[in-house]
Amino acid sequence: MTITESLTLMLALLYGASQLWWAGKHYGFVATLGSIAVALAIAASSTLLIATLVAAVGLSLVYWRKPAWITGEVRINQLRDGFQHLLFLALLLVALQYTINTLMLKAGMTPWLARPNVVDAFLPIAGGIELKGISAGIWDQNHPAAAVMLAVVLLTGLICKRAFCGWACPIGLVGDKLYRLRKRLIKEELMPPAWLDWPLRMVKYLLLAAFIYLVCFSMPTMAIPGYLNGNYHKIADVKMALFFITPGLVTLAAFALILLIVAWRRQGFCRYLCPYGAILGLLSFASPLKIRRNREHCLIESRGMKCDKCTRACPANIIVHTKTTVRSDECQACMRCVAACPKKQALGFGISSNRSISARSVMLLTLTLLFVLPFAAYLAGYWDSQTPEMIRMQLIQMVNRIGH
Ligand code: SF4
Ligand code: SF4
Structure with missing residues (x-):
């Protein structure tokens, strides 16, 4: 580490x-x-x-x-924003360390900074293939952190809904900043009509289906050792970095489209395109923790008042004020609705309407899942890449000639 x-x-x-x-x-x-x-x-x-x-x-x-x-x-929104920004800062430092390491290897020098293995979190397909391999007793030695981080993210979905999206995802944070910037320039809310919103939401499930096909069906189990020991997999992280740093025309057009969607609609990438969001949304149905409205305390039923503050605060456009339990796959457990609710105990995130957990507990749960499991994997010897530096150096020199 x-x-x-x-x-x-x-x-x-x-x-x-x-x-x-x-x-x-x-x-x-x-x-x-x-x-x-x-x-x-x-x-x-x-x-x-x-x-x-x-x-x-x-x-x-x-x-x-x-x-x-x-x-x-501290207020819920400040706590979540602070947590998300600190994780983003850590990720920037990791990216800097990774860049220095890779550039030195490219220049044929022995790096004075080691490669941070956590960058393998950006190899979800490799992580999926590794998890499939592990189920058959095949353990990858080149990017073990990819499997660990994929398992960690999936586990967050099972335990605390899409808290990973709402509390930790760096892409979600950047998307939010872009959306706010757009709102400063163009004030109107440019929401798609309901008939278009639903099919657009399904796009991320189609992308997820493509990923699942790649991981589960395109590669038979007997081919996994060959893939995991191949040169492509050994520098899959460099290939991924190059994909973003030196994009082709099609990739540039795709990036431009994504930027447009992100600026156009709040959480546009999470809602329409992110395959991680799709799988976490599906897993989140099994999570015992959900946003729950307590009718005994809610102003609507307890005082007969008109109130929809929770609904108006929701970035995922979920109608909260008429539900007792929010089961939507779009709920990111961000707790903005809870923060906006003027009545104590009327709204909470928990296993029942009377048993809610605080925002601090959600943050601690997310933090525990994100850090303790990788630490345990490290202690078990399944975190650090075993690819020798010399091999990486040689492969990086001919990276453009290495294919699947
Ligand atoms: S329902 Fe509440 S927790 Fe879920 S996304 Fe909307 S504001 Fe966030
Ligand atoms: S904001 Fe609170 S009081 Fe108002 S409708 Fe939502 S849960 Fe009820």
Whole structure:
């Protein structure tokens, strides 16, 4: 695990532990710290130890001032935005480290910064093939983090709906910024008519079907070892990076279309095009956690008032104020509706209308799923790529000649 990954991991884990302390769960805090200590002893990694020290000192210095985002006394929307921006910042650092590593290999130099394995999260098809291989006892050694991160994201869907989309996804964050920028220039809400919205939403399911076909049907299990040991897979991350850095005309046109959709409609990419959004939406039906409206407390039933603040706050255009449970595959567990609700206990995210969890708990749950499983995979020896640096260097020199 590289220094950027280790630092992000330890900051996340120590921040999570501290949130337990601020929430009054002191036993949970001690147990979490104990687990981290045991994990560090098992890992016996100097990089992780240094990262832990830096994270602990950094957090302690910040804690000195007791800012609201640390003590948890912060509004739902601020908490979610802060969490999403911090993850985005970590991702930018990872991207920088990856770029330096790859450019040095391309120049034939031994990199002084290791490749961050978490970039394999951007190889969902490879991750899917690896998961299929694992089910048959075939373990990839070149990009194991791809399978781990795909499993992590799928697990978030099963446990806490599309909280990954609402709380963590960097593409969702960038899309939101673009949409806001467009709104400054053109104020109108350019919503598609309902008859067009539904077919457009189905596009992401068609893309998901194509991915599933590629992973499950286009490659028989017996062909998986050959693919996983092939040169293409060994530098699949570089191929993916080149796809974005040196796009062809068709790719450029596709990017332009995506930008238009994102600026045109809030969460346009998540709603219409993202295959991750599609699979998380399907998995989210099984999640026990859902947005639930308590009729006893809602202003509509309890006081006979007219209110639709929750509906108006929803970026996914879900009609919340007439439902008792939001089951929609478009719900991203962002809790904007809960934040907008003027009546305490009327709306919440939980397993029943009387048993809701706080926004801080949603953030901690997402954080735990995103960081603890990769850490466990690392401890189990299934995170770091085993592709020798020299082989990567050689393959990068002839990357354009390597195909499937
Ligand atoms: S229903 Fe609530 S939690 Fe779900 S997307 Fe809409 S605002 Fe977010
Ligand atoms: S905002 Fe709150 S009080 Fe108003 S309709 Fe929604 S759940 Fe009921």
